[in-house]
Structure formats: structure tokens, C-alpha cells
Amino acid sequence: MAGSRKRQDVVLFEPVFTSKAMKRLDASIQKVAEKDVTITLLGESGTGKDIMARRCHELSHRRAGPFVPINCAAIPEQLFESELFGRERGAFTGSTERAIGKIEAASGGTLFLDEIGELPLSLQPKLLRFLESHRFMRLGGTAKLAADVRLICATLKSLPEEVAAGRFRADLYYRIQGITFTVPPLRERPADIEPLLDYFVRHCTAQHGVAAPTFPKAVRARLATWRWPGNVRELRNLVEQLCLLESGKRLQPTDLPPVMRSRVPDALLELPLSLTLAEVTERYIDAVLSSEMGNRARAARRLHVSARTLVRRRPTAAGVVKGP
Ligand SMILES: Nc1ncnc2c1ncn2[C@@H]1O[C@H](COP(=O)(O)OP(=O)(O)OP(=O)(O)O)[C@@H](O)[C@H]1O
Numbered sequence: 001m002a003g004s005r006k007r008q009d010v011v012l013f014e015p016v017f018t019s020k021a022m023k024r025l026d027a028s029i030q031k032v033a034e035k036d037v038t039i040t041l042l043g044e045s046g047t048g049k050d051i052m053a054r055r056c057h058e059l060s061h062r063r064a065g066p067f068v069p070i071n072c073a074a075i076p077e078q079l080f081e082s083e084l085f086g087r088e089r090g091a092f093t094g095s096t097e098r099a100i101g102k103i104e105a106a107s108g109g110t111l112f113l114d115e116i117g118e119l120p121l122s123l124q125p126k127l128l129r130f131l132e133s134h135r136f137m138r139l140g141g142t143a144k145l146a147a148d149v150r151l152i153c154a155t156l157k158s159l160p161e162e163v164a165a166g167r168f169r170a171d172l173y174y175r176i177q178g179i180t181f182t183v184p185p186l187r188e189r190p191a192d193i194e195p196l197l198d199y200f201v202r203h204c205t206a207q208h209g210v211a212a213p214t215f216p217k218a219v220r221a222r223l224a225t226w227r228w229p230g231n232v233r234e235l236r237n238l239v240e241q242l243c244l245l246e247s248g249k250r251l252q253p254t255d256l257p258p259v260m261r262s263r264v265p266d267a268l269l270e271l272p273l274s275l276t277l278a279e280v281t282e283r284y285i286d287a288v289l290s291s292e293m294g295n296r297a298r299a300a301r302r303l304h305v306s307a308r309t310l311v312r313r314r315p316t317a318a319g320v321v322k323g324p
């Protein structure tokens, strides 16, 4: 669905939350923000690792300095060293200008290494050397330069697992481990859904100059029980879509994306990993059939298959009616 698509997020700096879990996390971040310790943020995609990293910077004594993010997953390995450490003129073919790297740009502020689990192995010893000495050399340079940066890391991957698999160096892992926080998934803090919804509506209507749609109880109830696989980003994208396409309208549950309208039983979302793909498919077909009151034609339309295919896959499904 549109909500789970990751795109360039326009950064909103103030995190919004009222849940106990986020209040606890924020209180812990406030305690360590002023100290120059390395912080690692864990959490599913879209939970708010970026926004909490910025919050940590804003709460620190470095707030007047730069906040420099670098997405380790987005930079090709051969360019990484120069991105991080900078380069001298002529460092490699085609580099006609001196360029400063992210470490130098972050001096006096915070360097945010996003998706650090993707940092190429070849660069890991160089980053470790910098973190231990606070000194580095630009690519093609000979002078040792100093940079005073505070490091915040974020990762979707489990670093201990990456270390065990030989994809992440243990020495770097222990050096950056510092203090680790997990940003909880949105489904574990439903108290944040309403305030985030209202916040994104205000933000989106002001940004695009459109009238806000009304979210009646029935729609809010559906949002409150949805599992939000794309977390806060998914909610933000959904609100944006509704504000633009349904501006000024009193929304109905039918205005929500089809996948959110179906009531997939929780049991289906927590399937045992021992099932075969065929068994999972069968259970899913059964769930869709039951949510359509056994109406085979409607279930087939929802699954984008022909009614005949549906019957072939589940000839004995209970409660099946022919339907329109
Ligand atoms: N508490 C919050 N208040 C307001 N906006 C939020 C909050 N949490 C997340 N967002 C918004 O949701 C979107 C996703 O958040 P963010 O980029 O921080 O997630 P992430 O955990 O870094 O995701 P990824 O792992 O995919 O990089 C952003 O647009 C961000 O501004």
C-alpha cells in the first residue's frame, strides 16, 4: 500500500507522542543528550529513528552546531570513503576539487550514521580509527585533521547477528555500542495514533492549502486497530493521501485503503513459522472468504484471481456462497 512506500521524508523536527513508551524513551534521551556518549537507535522502518536522532542533537550542547546525516545504505562502496572523510584535489580520476567529507562537516555537531549495519566492511577499520583518535585524513591527503563529532547511529539490522555472520567488525560494534534505545513500533503505542493523526492533518492542510477531511469515530477506530507495518511513515502518507484526495469530506471507512478495511484476524498475522507457503495461502484465502461472509466472487475480486482459481485453491472452504 502507499503508506509502506519509503520516500524522501520532509523532516518534521518536533516528535509528537503521548504514549508511556515514547515518554519513557524521550526521558532517557533527555538524560544522555548532553553527555557526549554514542547513541544507537534501533527500531523498525518508519518508527521515528531519524526524528529522535535529531531530537537528541537539539537537546545537546551541540545544538548550535551541524546535524549531518549519512545513509550508509545509499552510498556505493567505492564512493564511501570520500563521502565520509573527504578528498584532496586529484585524489582519484575526475576529482578536480577538494571536497570535505561528512565527518569534517559535522565537526562541532552530530554525525548521524543511519543504517550503520550497511557500512562496507572495508571502511569499518577506518571509521574505528577515527572514533578512537578523532583524527582522519582526506582521501589522497597526508595531513592528519581533527574533528570533534558526537556519533548517533541507527540500524534496522541486529548488529550482534551481523557480527556473528562476519559482516560487521566486533571491535567497531563494541566501540559504537554506547547506549542503545529502541523506538517502539506504532502498533505497540496506539495512544500516539490520534495525536499523530491530528498533527499530520494540521501539517498537511497548512502545507498544501486544502480543507481538512473529518475523521469520524468509525474511521478513527479502524486506524486505532490497524497494525501499521510501515509505522509512523505509513500513517503520515495515509493522512497526506486523504487530505489531498478527500479534502473537506466526512470520511467513511470505505475511503481507507482496501487492505485496511478487511479485518484480518490477529491469528493470521502471527502464523507459526513451521507452515508451508501453500498452508499460509490457504489460511489467507479462508480469512478473506470469511471477511466477505463466504462470498466467493467478492473474495476473488479482492485477491485479484478468478472465482474459478479461488475454488481450485480452496474447494472445501467452509461457508462459501456463490454471490454476485
Ligand atoms: N513522533 C513523531 N512525531 C512526528 N512525526 C514523526 C514521529 N515519528 C516519525 N515521524 C515522521 O514519520 C516519518 C518516518 O520517521 P523517521 O524517518 O524518523 O523513521 P525511521 O525510523 O528513521 O525510518 P527508516 O528506518 O525507514 O529510516 C518521518 O516523516 C517523520 O517525520
Ligand SMILES: [Mg+2]
Binding pocket: 049, 050, 114, 154
Ligand atoms: Mg531513518
